Amino acid sequence: MVNVSKVTMDYATELKGVITMPQIGWVLDSDERNAVQKQYQLQIATEPSFAETVFDSGEVESNQSQHVIAPVELQSLTRYYVRVKAALTSDSTSTWSDTASFVSGLCQNEWEAEFVSADSDADAENSKGTYVRKGFTLTGKVKEAYISCSALGLYELYLNAVIDLAKEKLGITVEVEQRVGGADGDNIVKTRLASGDMADICLYNSGSLLNALNPSEYFYDLTNESFVSTYDDTYKETVTVDGKVYGVPVASTQAGAILYYKPDYEELGLKVPTTWDEFLANCDALKAAGKTAMIGTFADSWTAQVPYLGDNYNIIAADPSFAKNFEAGTAKYATTPAGVESFQKMVDLNQYYNEDYLAATYDDGCDMLANGEGTHWIMLTQALGNIYSLYGEDVDKIGVFGVPGDDAANAGLTVWMPSSLYVNKNAENMDAVLAFMELYTSTEGLDAYAGVIKADGPYCIKGYELPDDAYEAVKTDMQAYFDEGKTTTALEFMTSVKGANCPAICQEAGSGQTTAEEAAAAYDEDCKKQAVQLGLNWE
Amino acid sequence: MNKKKIYTLWFLIPSTIIFSIFFLIPLVSSLFYSLTVWDFKSFTFVGLDNFKMFFSERSLSTSVIHTLIYAFLTCALKVILAFFIAIFLTSKIKTKNFLRSVVFFPNLVSTIAVGITFAALMHPTKGLFNLVLSTLGAGRIDFLGNTSLALFSVIFTDVWKGVGVATVIYVSGIQSIDKTYYEAASIDGANGWERLKNITIPLVRPAMNSVIILSLIGGLRSFDLIWAMTGGGPGFATDVVSSVVYKQYAAGFYGLSTAGNVIMFVLIAVIAYPLQRFLLKREES
Numbered sequence: 001m002v003n004v005s006k007v008t009m010d011y012a013t014e015l016k017g018v019i020t021m022p023q024i025g026w027v028l029d030s031d032e033r034n035a036v037q038k039q040y041q042l043q044i045a046t047e048p049s050f051a052e053t054v055f056d057s058g059e060v061e062s063n064q065s066q067h068v069i070a071p072v073e074l075q076s077l078t079r080y081y082v083r084v085k086a087a088l089t090s091d092s093t094s095t096w097s098d099t100a101s102f103v104s105g106l107c108q109n110e111w112e113a114e115f116v117s118a119d120s121d122a123d124a125e126n127s128k129g130t131y132v133r134k135g136f137t138l139t140g141k142v143k144e145a146y147i148s149c150s151a152l153g154l155y156e157l158y159l160n161a162v163i164d165l166a167k168e169k170l171g172i173t174v175e176v177e178q179r180v181g182g183a184d185g186d187n188i189v190k191t192r193l194a195s196g197d198m199a200d201i202c203l204y205n206s207g208s209l210l211n212a213l214n215p216s217e218y219f220y221d222l223t224n225e226s227f228v229s230t231y232d233d234t235y236k237e238t239v240t241v242d243g244k245v246y247g248v249p250v251a252s253t254q255a256g257a258i259l260y261y262k263p264d265y266e267e268l269g270l271k272v273p274t275t276w277d278e279f280l281a282n283c284d285a286l287k288a289a290g291k292t293a294m295i296g297t298f299a300d301s302w303t304a305q306v307p308y309l310g311d312n313y314n315i316i317a318a319d320p321s322f323a324k325n326f327e328a329g330t331a332k333y334a335t336t337p338a339g340v341e342s343f344q345k346m347v348d349l350n351q352y353y354n355e356d357y358l359a360a361t362y363d364d365g366c367d368m369l370a371n372g373e374g375t376h377w378i379m380l381t382q383a384l385g386n387i388y389s390l391y392g393e394d395v396d397k398i399g400v401f402g403v404p405g406d407d408a409a410n411a412g413l414t415v416w417m418p419s420s421l422y423v424n425k426n427a428e429n430m431d432a433v434l435a436f437m438e439l440y441t442s443t444e445g446l447d448a449y450a451g452v453i454k455a456d457g458p459y460c461i462k463g464y465e466l467p468d469d470a471y472e473a474v475k476t477d478m479q480a481y482f483d484e485g486k487t488t489t490a491l492e493f494m495t496s497v498k499g500a501n502c503p504a505i506c507q508e509a510g511s512g513q514t515t516a517e518e519a520a521a522a523y524d525e526d527c528k529k530q531a532v533q534l535g536l537n538w539e
Numbered sequence: 540m541n542k543k544k545i546y547t548l549w550f551l552i553p554s555t556i557i558f559s560i561f562f563l564i565p566l567v568s569s570l571f572y573s574l575t576v577w578d579f580k581s582f583t584f585v586g587l588d589n590f591k592m593f594f595s596e597r598s599l600s601t602s603v604i605h606t607l608i609y610a611f612l613t614c615a616l617k618v619i620l621a622f623f624i625a626i627f628l629t630s631k632i633k634t635k636n637f638l639r640s641v642v643f644f645p646n647l648v649s650t651i652a653v654g655i656t657f658a659a660l661m662h663p664t665k666g667l668f669n670l671v672l673s674t675l676g677a678g679r680i681d682f683l684g685n686t687s688l689a690l691f692s693v694i695f696t697d698v699w700k701g702v703g704v705a706t707v708i709y710v711s712g713i714q715s716i717d718k719t720y721y722e723a724a725s726i727d728g729a730n731g732w733e734r735l736k737n738i739t740i741p742l743v744r745p746a747m748n749s750v751i752i753l754s755l756i757g758g759l760r761s762f763d764l765i766w767a768m769t770g771g772g773p774g775f776a777t778d779v780v781s782s783v784v785y786k787q788y789a790a791g792f793y794g795l796s797t798a799g800n801v802i803m804f805v806l807i808a809v810i811a812y813p814l815q816r817f818l819l820k821r822e823e824s
Contacts, residue, residue, distance in 0.1 A: 298772070298773065301770060301772055355663060355664055355679075356662065356663040356664040356665070356684075357684075358663070358681065358683065358684030358772075358773050359658075359662045359663050359664075359666075359683065359684060500786065500787070500789075500790030500791075500792070501598060501775075501786070501790075504598070504771065504772060504774055504775055504778075505598075505774070507772055507773050507774045508773070508774030508775065511684070511686070511773050511774060513686050513773070513774050513776070514774070522596075522597065522598060525596055526596075526598070529592070529787075529790075529792050529795060530790075530792075532576055532585075533576060533578070533791060533792055535583075
């Protein structure tokens with residue numbers, strides 16, 4: 001028995017953009033002793049059927065299985081298929097190997113493109129970081145296409161699914177300008193709004209930051225558009241200011257919740273808990289079975305605050321006006337029972353963490369959860385995307401439930417809402433913009449988006465069913481909370497007061513250095529600094 | 540006496556301008572801004588509120604205590620350890636030059652790199668230190684996770700890295716001691732300990748003073764090593780004034796962080812200046 005496995009081209013199993021024929025290598029798998037290759041046959045073709053080959057070595061007597069050179073002149077931008085078969089000195093012969101393939105680059109120097117560059121040298125000099133861009137539209141249905149690109153500096157190349165769809169369905173061409181994130185990007189948006197220089201559509205945060213932007217002055221009121229009626233109510237609140245709806249959700253939601261390793265639950269016959277006590281009972285059971293019940297990744301201190309942030313559903317459920325009073329300075333965590341409880345939960349969890357929870361990082365957490373080295377991890381569901389990229393389909397071993405509270409009948413999920421697209425009040429092409437927004441929120445638009453980027457949470461559109469290849473945790477576990485309407489946004493969407501030391505305070509509570517009361521009081525004190533900076537009148 | 544001025548005072552102008560722009564003006568303006576809440580564009584005057592907050596909030600006030608522990612302990616350890624290493628390195632040993640290089644090497648590595656490396660070595664389960672400890676049968680020690688130990692683990696690393704410079708200063712001090720003192724003492728029958736006590740220690744005092752002042756000031760404003768190893772954590776267990784200043788600044792509390800800088804300035808001045816006076820006086824007597 002002999003098999004040819006792992007055909008490589010210049011040591012790579014996948015190769016793009018080569019301009020000379022790569023050297024071919026392969027690995028022999030055999031259960032015989034003293035197996036030595038006697039001969040091989042190598043074929044290269046431009047279609048996967050190998051009906052016609054560009055090169056066929058015939059049966060070559062050789063023990064060479066690396067650095068095999070095939071005298072092939074490559075055609076530009078072509079996919080070549082490679083397969084090998086080999087025979088041993090014992091005369092056992094393999095079948096054809098799995099077909100490997102590579103794509104050639106521009107081999108004959110037929111580079112015809114021009115550099116996309118700034119209008120003048122002065123422009124390039126004046127700008128801090130010049131961003132030049134060229135958009136193009138793909139015509140016709142594409143099965144496979146190759147793009148050759150090169151740049152002086154850095155470049156980014158992307159195909160925008162929804163925008164392409166808009167071109168196809170509505171005949172609208174959408175031009176995208178990219179802005180920087182963070183505080184600088186914030187300033188750009190504010191300045192361009194104030195100076196009346198805003199594009200027709202503007203991407204900006206939802207929630208409390210939108211409030212601060214004074215949307216009624218700049219943005220078109222979408223309240224009466226038909227697509228707004230399909231919005232999830234929780235999302236709708238974050239883009240509603242003074243009773244008017246302004247935004248269109250640009251991506252999926254995500255949640256701050258408990259990710260858990262489902263095989264452990266099956267093994268011990270555990271149920272998804274609906275109250276905090278049930279959850280602790282599950283942790284005890286896991287601990288008794290010799291498992292690590294909780295994953296702690298405190299070396300990345302921001303992860304320590306997710307249990308507190310993700311508990312907002314329970315705080316708001318206990319006191320719906322908490323966020324408003326908190327911003328006004330009348331409600332405090334230390335004096336609100338649900339608020340103290342939120343910190344108590346972190347203290348409770350301390351005994352269940354992995355041994356190295358203070359030294360483990362977010363990346364370690366992804367590994368531990370995917371391999372079942374820990375059962376629960378309180379984290380943002382964006383971790384699903386990281387786990388998917390590392391472990392592929394294993395991501396479906398992971399389930400999600402919201403941080404439980406006291407009331408079994410009211411177990412909910414704390415959700416982070418996506419940023420939103422806002423329509424400029426004075427848009428030049430208002431009809432086109434509205435049609436684009438409608439498409440963006442339609443099933444077709446969402447499918448196109450989800451086809452490119454897998455969702456970390458359900459979309460904010462009622463009745464939209466996630467595609468089949470969505471993560472199991474998103475499609476079933478998280479979607480259920482949305483269907484029942486049991487979601488609340490994180491506190492940062494309700495008020496801009498957030499203590500800067502939140503990670504360190506949560507780290508203290510979670511590592512058992514402080515009691516819940518002390519942590520809550522420390523957090524109130526910390527928030528006061530932010531309130532002073534924001535010019536709020538506390539006390 | 541008819542003492543004529545040789546140079547006109549105008550020659551002071553260039554250096555005065557540079558000193559004012561880069562030192563005096565920032566100093567005065569930071570004193571002012573520490574009394575305000577400001578965001579680069581506008582400010583509100585709040586009196587001493589920032590300072591009150593700094594000393595009343597536990598997470599901030601503990602940083603002052605940590606700074607003092609850190610500075611005095613690293614200073615003491617460096618002064619003592621480096622002295623004995625220097626004695627050893629100036630004695631008659633083979634491979635003297637090699638050993639001197641070895642002692643100095645840690646100082647050539649970037650502090651951040653040292654911090655990251657030691658944080659990895661001190662990892663509670665995967666770190667080399669704990670692997671060795673558990674092989675020897677001793678229990679594991681959570682060097683950076685245990686809140687009562689974390690600060691001392693960082694201090695240990697700081698001493699490991701900084702002892703080289705102190706040693707070099709000592710070595711130069713010891714080598715400049717005239718050999719004849721030792722000869723005379725030997726003829727009078729003094730043993731090794733007596734020579735050390737009565738000749739080396741008194742005569743190496745100027746070098747020792749430099750080491751004390753340098754390592755104390757270095758310890759008071761230490762930031763990079765702590766930031767690389769613990770980021771001030773777990774919780775606030777290893778926060779020092781400079782890391783607090785950095786964190787407040789990053790959070791956008793410019794007034795508060797400026798107040799922290801003023802506190803650090805005062806702290807260093809109040810400790811270093813009298814100490815310098817005291818040491819110099821002792822040296823002269």
